[in-house]
Amino acid sequence: MRILNLFKVAYRSLNRNKLRSFLTMLGIIIGVASVIAMLAIGEGSNQNIKASIASLGTNTIMIYPGANFQGGVRAGASSIQTIKLEDAEAIATRCDLVSHVSPVDQKRVQAIYGSENWGTSCLGVKNDYFTIRSLTIEKGSGFTTSDDRAAAKVCVVGITVVLNLFGDENADPVGQIIRINSIPVKIIGVLSKMGQNTFGQDQDDIIIAPFSTVQKRMMSSTTYVNSILASGISEDQINDAVDEISSLLREKHKLAPSDDNDFTVRTQSDISNIFGTISKVMTILLASIASISLLVGGIGIMNIMLVSVTERTREIGIRMAIGAKGRDVLIQFMIESIVISFVGGLIGIALGITVSELVAKFGGWPVVITLSSVLLSFLFSAVVGLFFGWYPARKAAALNPIDALRYE
Amino acid sequence: MADSENLITVKDLTKTYRTGDIEVHALSAVTLNINKGEFVAIMGASGSGKSTFMNILGCLDSPTSGEYLMEGMDILSRDKNKLAELRNNKFGFIFQSFNILPRTSAQENVELPLLYNNKVKANERKEKAFNALKSVGLADRVNSMPNQLSGGQQQRVAIARALVNDPMVIMADEPTGNLDSRTSYEIMEIFQKLNDKGITIVMVTHEPDIAQFAKSNIVFKDGKIIANNPVKERKNATEELKKIAALTAEKATT
Numbered sequence: 001m002r003i004l005n006l007f008k009v010a011y012r013s014l015n016r017n018k019l020r021s022f023l024t025m026l027g028i029i030i031g032v033a034s035v036i037a038m039l040a041i042g043e044g045s046n047q048n049i050k051a052s053i054a055s056l057g058t059n060t061i062m063i064y065p066g067a068n069f070q071g072g073v074r075a076g077a078s079s080i081q082t083i084k085l086e087d088a089e090a091i092a093t094r095c096d097l098v099s100h101v102s103p104v105d106q107k108r109v110q111a112i113y114g115s116e117n118w119g120t121s122c123l124g125v126k127n128d129y130f131t132i133r134s135l136t137i138e139k140g141s142g143f144t145t146s147d148d149r150a151a152a153k154v155c156v157v158g159i160t161v162v163l164n165l166f167g168d169e170n171a172d173p174v175g176q177i178i179r180i181n182s183i184p185v186k187i188i189g190v191l192s193k194m195g196q197n198t199f200g201q202d203q204d205d206i207i208i209a210p211f212s213t214v215q216k217r218m219m220s221s222t223t224y225v226n227s228i229l230a231s232g233i234s235e236d237q238i239n240d241a242v243d244e245i246s247s248l249l250r251e252k253h254k255l256a257p258s259d260d261n262d263f264t265v266r267t268q269s270d271i272s273n274i275f276g277t278i279s280k281v282m283t284i285l286l287a288s289i290a291s292i293s294l295l296v297g298g299i300g301i302m303n304i305m306l307v308s309v310t311e312r313t314r315e316i317g318i319r320m321a322i323g324a325k326g327r328d329v330l331i332q333f334m335i336e337s338i339v340i341s342f343v344g345g346l347i348g349i350a351l352g353i354t355v356s357e358l359v360a361k362f363g364g365w366p367v368v369i370t371l372s373s374v375l376l377s378f379l380f381s382a383v384v385g386l387f388f389g390w391y392p393a394r395k396a397a398a399l400n401p402i403d404a405l406r407y408e
Numbered sequence: 409m410a411d412s413e414n415l416i417t418v419k420d421l422t423k424t425y426r427t428g429d430i431e432v433h434a435l436s437a438v439t440l441n442i443n444k445g446e447f448v449a450i451m452g453a454s455g456s457g458k459s460t461f462m463n464i465l466g467c468l469d470s471p472t473s474g475e476y477l478m479e480g481m482d483i484l485s486r487d488k489n490k491l492a493e494l495r496n497n498k499f500g501f502i503f504q505s506f507n508i509l510p511r512t513s514a515q516e517n518v519e520l521p522l523l524y525n526n527k528v529k530a531n532e533r534k535e536k537a538f539n540a541l542k543s544v545g546l547a548d549r550v551n552s553m554p555n556q557l558s559g560g561q562q563q564r565v566a567i568a569r570a571l572v573n574d575p576m577v578i579m580a581d582e583p584t585g586n587l588d589s590r591t592s593y594e595i596m597e598i599f600q601k602l603n604d605k606g607i608t609i610v611m612v613t614h615e616p617d618i619a620q621f622a623k624s625n626i627v628f629k630d631g632k633i634i635a636n637n638p639v640k641e642r643k644n645a646t647e648e649l650k651k652i653a654a655l656t657a658e659k660a661t662t
């Protein structure tokens with residue numbers, strides 16, 4: 001009965017001070033919404049990075065020349081040449097834990113068809129490359145081992161290359177001859193669309209040709225290769241496969257036990273760890289921005305509450321003069337604060353989710369709303385709202401009624 | 409009315425304010441009896457301790473030392489919650505500055521004490537508040553907001569609020585201090601009617617003509633009572649108002 005009366009009192013008070021109630025709520029709404037949206041964006045890109053790294057295949061092993069990996073960053077290693085084609089062949093024949101191997105040569109090239117001209121990247125790979133990266137052919141066919149042996153002037157192209165040379169993604173270029181760095185090459189297939197990778201690179205902007213075609217006709221060296229891509233026979237034994245490859249290459253490169261490797265073997269999980277760290281940093285960054293907005297929201301709540309303390313202290317004085325107990329005043333203020341925090345929090349959650357969805361829809365940015373971000377921001381705002389509602393009220397309720405009435 | 413029925417007894421009441429090194433003796437050893445049905449006007453110069461005394465009587469403030477009995481019960485030993493109950497159902501307060509809640513209708517202002525009174529049921533509240541407003545002549549202004557009411561009307565809302573829990577005593581601190589004389593007389597008319605019904609009234613005022621409506625006058629000086637006399641020629645507010653009406657009518661014709 002008494003508590004019901006206090007609900008009535010609190011409701012009337014909120015209703016009477018609509019602007020103050022709204023401004024207090026606004027702090028909570030902004031705090032909650034921005035935390036939810038920021039963390040959703042952070043978590044979204046986090047998971048996106050993980051997914052696109054996983055899509056490369058967790059079983060993949062990369063072998064680069066040079067050993068200058070420092071904290072996951074390779075320092076200017078592209079000019080070093082230590083890996084030979086025969087290394088790839090040796091891995092294929094002698095490493096039991098490796099199932100597929102392909103040497104990879106990569107070169108920036110100019111592709112020409114008729115009057116169209118397009119700068120793109122040309123990869124020279126063995127057939128295994130398609131298996132390792134799970135690439136599929138959309139139209140036409142891939143090249144064969146005999147194409148590779150004969151250094152045949154054939155290639156498969158990505159959809160972006162088709163678009164730029166033939167003017168339409170849906171054009172059928174199979175059978176057409178294009179010129180790659182002036183060499184006439186026949187398109188025998190089109191790759192299935194892959195879209196952008198994590199870093200916004202267009203993975204369809206590519207030409208893939210047999211390894212020997214690229215090496216003999218486009219590269220300066222026929223001995224060394226850019227890198228080797230391999231896959232293990234199973235994910236569980238991937239680290240053993242790495243050891244196997246390393247000892248084989250050390251042997252082939254005739255390295256003394258005291259020498260460092262002149263190559264680097266990386267697995268997919270090494271790489272996802274690196275990017276995991278990067279995206280963790282990003283999440284922390286977003287989270288700190290978000291906590292600043294929570295703080296700002298909290299300060300907003302605090303300001304409104306403190307500014308209204310004078311008015312509210314008099315009100316408390318009036319209430320006490322006509323018979324309100326300290327407890328009644330506190331309960332009333334708590335109810336008011338709970339209602340404001342709750343309603344503000346709910347609106348904030350709705351707004352945060354809406355903003356996240358809009359970012360996903362119009363920004364093309366992946367978002368993932370986590371329960372923890374919703375709970376965290378809601379709790380924080382609720383605590384701030386409650387505290388700044390309760391604290392001045394507690395102080396006022398402890399005063400003599402006459403001092404509260406005279407408060408200035 | 410027999411003066412045997414003692415309502416309030418205070419003995420050696422002192423109140424000392426300390427600001428830094430300076431001590432202000434707002435009350436020094438005040439002793440007084442107030443009987444049931446009294447209408448006391450407390451007079452004296454500004455700063456003489458009238459408000460301090462009244463606030464202590466009304467349990468809004470506590471004395472530095474002294475005794476305070478109400479109907480024989482010791483008031484000063486009671487805890488805050490008991491005092492709040494006392495303020496709620498035994499006292500009604502009226503202040504110079506009205507002290508009604510802003511942006512709150514007359515009706516809701518008057519309902520307020522009822523919301524803190526467990527004995528009043530929800531369905532009785534509206535009617536009780538309306539009756540209180542009717543008794544001060546505001547039956548037609550129940551939904552008005554304070555900013556839509558004149559000073560006199562706001563003070564009547566405050567009186568209705570003080571009456572709504574059927575108090576034994578009304579404590580009024582300069583109730584007419586912000587009002588013109590005609591409106592002041594109207595308030596005194598209400599007070600006299602309430603007093604006729606048996607409600608004890610303690611009123612602070614520094615206006616001698618307002619004090620003439622009370623039954624007795626107490627004079628404060630420097631925190632002490634220097635005089636306590638019955639009013640010899642007590643004025644009747646209803647008649648005073650008639651005189652004023654006659655005067656204004658006369659002026660209007662000339």
Ligand SMILES: Nc1ncnc2c1ncn2[C@@H]1O[C@H](COP(=O)(O)OP(=O)(O)O)[C@@H](O)[C@H]1O
Nearest residue numbers: 425427432434453454455456457458459460461
């Ligand atoms: N809260 C206070 N702090 C310090 N001094 C006060 C306080 N309230 C009143 N006083 C002092 O006590 C004395 C009596 O004040 P008050 O009872 O308000 O007088 P009155 O109502 O007769 O004008 C005055 O000197 C005043 O300055």
Ligand SMILES: [Mg+2]
Nearest residue numbers: 458459460581
């Ligand atoms: Mg005073």
